[in-house]
Structures are given as structure tokens and as C-alpha cells.
Amino acid sequence: MARTVPAHCASCPTARLCLARTLDDAQLDLLAETVGTADVYDAGAYIYRLGDATDRLHVVRSGAIKTIALTPSGEEHVTGFHFAGEIFGLMGFTTGAHDDSALALDKTSVCRVRVSDLPQLWSIGCDNAFLMLIGEREKVLTRQRLLLCQTRAEARLAAFFLQTGELQERRGGNSSELYLPMRLTDLANYLGMTLESLSRTLSRMTKAGLLTRQGTAFVVHRPDDLLAVAGDWATSS
Amino acid sequence: MARTVPAHCASCPTARLCLARTLDDAQLDLLAETVGTADVYDAGAYIYRLGDATDRLHVVRSGAIKTIALTPSGEEHVTGFHFAGEIFGLMGFTTGAHDDSALALDKTSVCRVRVSDLPQLWSIGCDNAFLMLIGEREKVLTRQRLLLCQTRAEARLAAFFLQTGELQERRGGNSSELYLPMRLTDLANYLGMTLESLSRTLSRMTKAGLLTRQGTAFVVHRPDDLLAVAGDWATSS
DNA sequence: CGTTGCCTTGAAGGTTTTCAACCAGTGTGG
DNA sequence: CCACACTGGTTGAAAACCTTCAAGGCAACG
Numbered sequence: 001m002a003r004t005v006p007a008h009c010a011s012c013p014t015a016r017l018c019l020a021r022t023l024d025d026a027q028l029d030l031l032a033e034t035v036g037t038a039d040v041y042d043a044g045a046y047i048y049r050l051g052d053a054t055d056r057l058h059v060v061r062s063g064a065i066k067t068i069a070l071t072p073s074g075e076e077h078v079t080g081f082h083f084a085g086e087i088f089g090l091m092g093f094t095t096g097a098h099d100d101s102a103l104a105l106d107k108t109s110v111c112r113v114r115v116s117d118l119p120q121l122w123s124i125g126c127d128n129a130f131l132m133l134i135g136e137r138e139k140v141l142t143r144q145r146l147l148l149c150q151t152r153a154e155a156r157l158a159a160f161f162l163q164t165g166e167l168q169e170r171r172g173g174n175s176s177e178l179y180l181p182m183r184l185t186d187l188a189n190y191l192g193m194t195l196e197s198l199s200r201t202l203s204r205m206t207k208a209g210l211l212t213r214q215g216t217a218f219v220v221h222r223p224d225d226l227l228a229v230a231g232d233w234a235t236s237s
Numbered sequence: 238m239a240r241t242v243p244a245h246c247a248s249c250p251t252a253r254l255c256l257a258r259t260l261d262d263a264q265l266d267l268l269a270e271t272v273g274t275a276d277v278y279d280a281g282a283y284i285y286r287l288g289d290a291t292d293r294l295h296v297v298r299s300g301a302i303k304t305i306a307l308t309p310s311g312e313e314h315v316t317g318f319h320f321a322g323e324i325f326g327l328m329g330f331t332t333g334a335h336d337d338s339a340l341a342l343d344k345t346s347v348c349r350v351r352v353s354d355l356p357q358l359w360s361i362g363c364d365n366a367f368l369m370l371i372g373e374r375e376k377v378l379t380r381q382r383l384l385l386c387q388t389r390a391e392a393r394l395a396a397f398f399l400q401t402g403e404l405q406e407r408r409g410g411n412s413s414e415l416y417l418p419m420r421l422t423d424l425a426n427y428l429g430m431t432l433e434s435l436s437r438t439l440s441r442m443t444k445a446g447l448l449t450r451q452g453t454a455f456v457v458h459r460p461d462d463l464l465a466v467a468g469d470w471a472t473s474s
Numbered sequence: 475c476g477t478t479g480c481c482t483t484g485a486a487g488g489t490t491t492t493c494a495a496c497c498a499g500t501g502t503g504g
Numbered sequence: 505c506c507a508c509a510c511t512g513g514t515t516g517a518a519a520a521c522c523t524t525c526a527a528g529g530c531a532a533c534g
Contacts, residue, residue: 054372069379069383071469072469073469075469077383077386077469079379079382079383080379090371090372090375091372091375091376091379092372093368093369093371093372093375094369094372094373094376095372099376099379100379115368118364118368119359119364122356122359122364127355127356127359131330131352131355132330132331134327134330134371135291135327135328135329135330135331135332136331137375138327138328138330138374139328139331139336141375141378141382142306142316142317142328142336142337144382145316145378145381145382145385146306146314146316148382148385148386148429149314149385149426149429150429151429151490151491151521151522152520152521152522153521153522183479183480183481184480184481185480185481189386192385192386192387192388193522193523194522194523194524195480195481195482196481196482196483196522196523196524197521197522197523199481199482199483200482200483200522203482203483232308232309232310232312232314388489388490388522388523389489389490390489390490391489420511420512420513421512421513422511422512422513430490430491431490431491431492432512432513432514433490433491433492433513433514433515434489434490434491436513436514436515437490437514437515440514440515
């Protein structure tokens, strides 16, 4: 972790997405006081590691993170990508120790709320927002599940782009210019396909004029055509 | 729903798995008073339907349920199976209306906690158990995710059996005699493969002496061999 | 300038899907 | 009582798709 900055929930652009979503100004100040600071991580830095004590609840404030789990054979498997406003690191609450690791994909700031502060947060009025975050998390995971039930690489990838676009749009961004700071290797792993499959599918889509890639930015040119190959359940609508 | 029965948390065999897991006897009585009753459903009966208001939190007390979502083209997709002690129906908390339907696979009883009663439950001492349930839910979904990242049908099915066995063992059952009251069609849909693939794979495994099926009971004879074909991430260990 | 990380492309092989036929058990109406 | 339809599952053969193994490209870096 590089440094910490004051939480400043009242001026945080992510406030309407996270635990603060239902709060008024006075409550926002109370929340910021409880949370204290947000921590800033450089790309590649770990937010927590497998085995660390789960004594905090994490929410991405800006940037992006990935969570990875180690398979018995020692390879790492990407279990999730998380962007601004998303809660992560919930798996450890059962045992009190993390079952996965989380690391920043880009310069990323994260609000880390102490579990011991949660009762106070409920009294401030965050309980409803927490339920909503849980509901959203469940929805995202369910849609990922449906994505993975598609067998064709083309369909998985298209569904991923559409889902990510939709999430990004809800965060106030553009659904056609996607911020995806992960490597293709990670994405392939996450989508349950080989790097070669992903590369080929991406090439085909690019050649077909469906999208272009410029570093971490994927630009979707013809979302309708993407929807056509995504099969069922690409979007929540 | 056929009928309702008193919640009786103190004598419920599922109490150590659900929201009651951390409570003492006095707290258990308070919880039972708040919850009131559990509802009993016959096989095929809906617990809730898509579009219903999400004003309750559901926990399976006994039996089994499946959750299904409708695809844009109108087919149903099985998004989950839930057994005793498992929480379900969380997706609706974001919008206040359910995004999926839930129905009993067998004679099933379900505790349905009003969302408006949650603050009182937190004060009783259920807040920690709720976090643990969320953590478990997250863990289950992550393992399902890893299962679906396997491409081979054999690996998916083996991983499913092992994961289900582990869950069932934690519920006090036997990890080698699995209670799976769903139809093969549902299971195939859930595992992201065709019914034909599932049938073939099941036949192969049975012929190999790995398991036998008797109605809703699947008996695993050689879990080690199952583990061998399951690839990585069949289990949580 | 060689190395490394990250990605692309090619060809062969393997597994699943698809389409189709078929079977057993069950319930229904005449 | 029997023909009939229906649900749920099994099995076969061809086609489609992905994975695997292998080679190569390219920019960054020391």
C-alpha cells in the first residue's frame, strides 16, 4: 500500500454506489469518521493475501482489483474483477481468514471498514445499503454463472463485455468504452478458456469491426451485434 | 405452500447452520419468537416467483429447493440448488423485487424472516451469523464458478458430487450418499451442459463403478477416483 | 543485443453439441 | 382394456468448437 487518504465520503464520487448510498450529509460525515481513511495501492500490490485475518470489509473506491485463489496444484485462478463501488473479500467471514488474495490491477483506492465498526455503521443507517450491496453481489455472480454456462468462447466474451459495460454505465461511465486493466491471460483464466481461445476470439471480433482495443480501453462499436452472439443472459434486462 | 409450523429454533436440527448458529438458548427463543413460523412446501411448489416483493430473507430448514431465472428467450435456467441451512433469495434486495423464482424440489420447509425484523435480529446477536452465511454463500458461488471453468463434463460432474458431498457432510449427513432430488435435466442445465452429455457421463461413471443412483440418492463408491477426474478445485481444502 | 513477458497464429486432436431415434414409465380418454 | 400422448432419460453418428502443442512476433528492458 502506497499511502492513505481521508475517506471524505461526502465528496466521494463512489458514495452513491457503496455503503453510503442511502445516507444524508450528516450521516455521510459520521460514516467518513468511522471509516477514517481509504488506502491507495499501486498496480500489482496486494490488498490482502490468502490466510490474512478477515477483520475488514472492502469496497473499491476507484480503480480495479482482481481476486485470485490458488488451486491445489499451485496455479492461480482468477475468481473475480471488482471496480468502483463494489464490495469484495466476503469469503473470509466464515472462518475469519481469507480464502483468496486480492491485488490491484491499476492504481486503486480501497475503503477498508473494520468488522468491529459494523454495528455502529448499522446504527448510522448503512444496514439497508449493505443488503443492497449483497443483493448486487449475488446478481453479478449469478450473471457470471450464466455466462460460464455458455460453451462458445464468442458468447462468453460478448456476454462479459456487455455485462461489464452495463456495470460501468451504472457507475456513471460509458457502456461502450470499457476500462479493463487486466492482462488477457487473467481474462482468459477468469472466463474459463485458454489464452489462445481468447486471443483468437478477440481477433475475430476486431476483424469483424465489433470492437477495438487500445491498452486498457476496449471500445465496443456495435453492441447489438455483440448481443446477437452473446446468446441468452448477456444482460440483466 | 401447504401449511406453517412453529419455528422452534431451539429444537431445530438446522439451528447450528443458519442465523441461529451463534446464539444461546435464551437468544434462540427470542429468534423463534421473531421468526414465528416455518412454511412447508410440497415438491414443485413455488416459494416465491420472479417479480414478487423481496420482503423476506429465506433459509432452508429441511428438504431442497432450486432457483430458476427466465432467459430473454423464455427458457428457464437453473441458477442454484439449496439445502438445509442455506440462505437464498438474496438477489432481490437491490431492487426490492425478486429476479428469480424459487421452488421446492421435495417436501421442504423454509424459514422466512421479514426484512423489517432484521434490526431486531441484529440486536439478538444474529449479525455475526449473517455475515458468516454471506461468507459461506460467497464461498459456494466461487467454487461453483471454478467448477464451471472446467471444460470437461466429467470434471464438472465429479466436482459437483464432491462439493455437494462436502456441504452435506457439514450438515451432519454422509458425504458419500448424496441427496439430490432434482431431475437430470435441471442438473445438466445447472452444470452448463446438455442433458445428453450429463447422461453419457453419468453412464460412464456408473459403468466404471464410481457411483450408483437410486432415485434421489447418489451413492459415491470411490471418492478418490472422483477426485482424480475432478481436476483442480473440486473441494475447498 | 539478447532476454523476457505478453500476445498471435497454425495444425492436429479431443470433447461436446446437435440432431435423431428410441425406450420405459405414467396418465388419459374412448 | 387399449391406444395414445407425454415426461424423463438413453444412445448413436456427424458436425462444430475448443484445447493442446508448437512456433513466431513484438515491445520493453537491462
